[in-house]
Amino acid sequence: MYDIYYIGAQNSEKIDFCRWPYMVTGGDLFDGSYDSIEEDDHIQGWERKITEKKLEIEIRATGSAFAKAIDDIESVAEKDVLNTTPGRLYVGNSYMKCWIVGTSKDRWINDLNSISNSISIKSDYPYWITEESFVFKKQDEGTTVTSDWLEYPYDFPYEYSKVQNLRSIRNSNYTGSGFKMIIYGPCINPLIRIAGHVYELRTTLYDGEYAVIDSSTRYAKDRKVVKVKNDGTEENLFNSKNNESSIWEKIPPGTSIVSWSGGFGFDIILFNERGTPRWTLQ
Numbered sequence: 001m002y003d004i005y006y007i008g009a010q011n012s013e014k015i016d017f018c019r020w021p022y023m024v025t026g027g028d029l030f031d032g033s034y035d036s037i038e039e040d041d042h043i044q045g046w047e048r049k050i051t052e053k054k055l056e057i058e059i060r061a062t063g064s065a066f067a068k069a070i071d072d073i074e075s076v077a078e079k080d081v082l083n084t085t086p087g088r089l090y091v092g093n094s095y096m097k098c099w100i101v102g103t104s105k106d107r108w109i110n111d112l113n114s115i116s117n118s119i120s121i122k123s124d125y126p127y128w129i130t131e132e133s134f135v136f137k138k139q140d141e142g143t144t145v146t147s148d149w150l151e152y153p154y155d156f157p158y159e160y161s162k163v164q165n166l167r168s169i170r171n172s173n174y175t176g177s178g179f180k181m182i183i184y185g186p187c188i189n190p191l192i193r194i195a196g197h198v199y200e201l202r203t204t205l206y207d208g209e210y211a212v213i214d215s216s217t218r219y220a221k222d223r224k225v226v227k228v229k230n231d232g233t234e235e236n237l238f239n240s241k242n243n244e245s246s247i248w249e250k251i252p253p254g255t256s257i258v259s260w261s262g263g264f265g266f267d268i269i270l271f272n273e274r275g276t277p278r279w280t281l282q
Helices: 064-082
Strands: 004-007 014-016 022-027 035-039 042-047 051-060 087-091 094-106 114-136 165-171 178-184 191-194 197-200 210-215 224-228 234-236 254-260 266-274
Touching (some): 014 064, 064 087, 064 094, 114 165, 165 266
Antiparallel strands (some): 004 014, 165 254, 224 234
16 A cells, blocks of 8 residues: 655645545546647657646544544645645655645535545646655765775766765666755865766855755756855855856766765755656555
């Protein structure tokens, strides 16, 4: 059985559709299709437009718990709708950013302990996302790093005095993935190379500060690169990126070499996207 639940965007409230008083009885979450991008009677590409899904559930409880179970769904859903901030609908380890925009209840007159509820879900980013996290720690000065990747079939045009540490990252997706990269200060002009591609910020991060490169979405308007200062304020670093090497380049599938100076630590979160939830549980 798949774990299916909704996490509200406002207070991270959880509605678990696979634990009573709720139980999934059907829906079309595993269905999906792409929309064609057409020009001059030719298909130029594919995309997914605003999509609506249905989730059929049974609500069953007794007394006041029954009324509360019905109200809880409405309360969590409406807070996200009114704030125009999508929650997350999870199926297993994958989630889709979406809103619960409607409910349709059946048997509510005659049956006081259970009703059927058809939930309408709408998303303007209808991709199912699975996250993978990787941590790369700062290396102590003078530490000798050994790696299975010291002999590799790539010709990297860079100075080894600048990039000394070698690690690897494995993207389990079948295509390139968007990511969020968090770089921790103190450091100056942090440069990271993944699969031969340079990700570089020409800025200074002081102790306690960090930079975030957010390429988790396929839409350019939603991407950002910022510095988060010690007081929590953000500074736009868009003009501090290395424009000779795209900082938004997706992480390729499979195993890639990661290299950097070792003078700072950073995290990478991959956002693996699919048109439908994974059928295999993992």
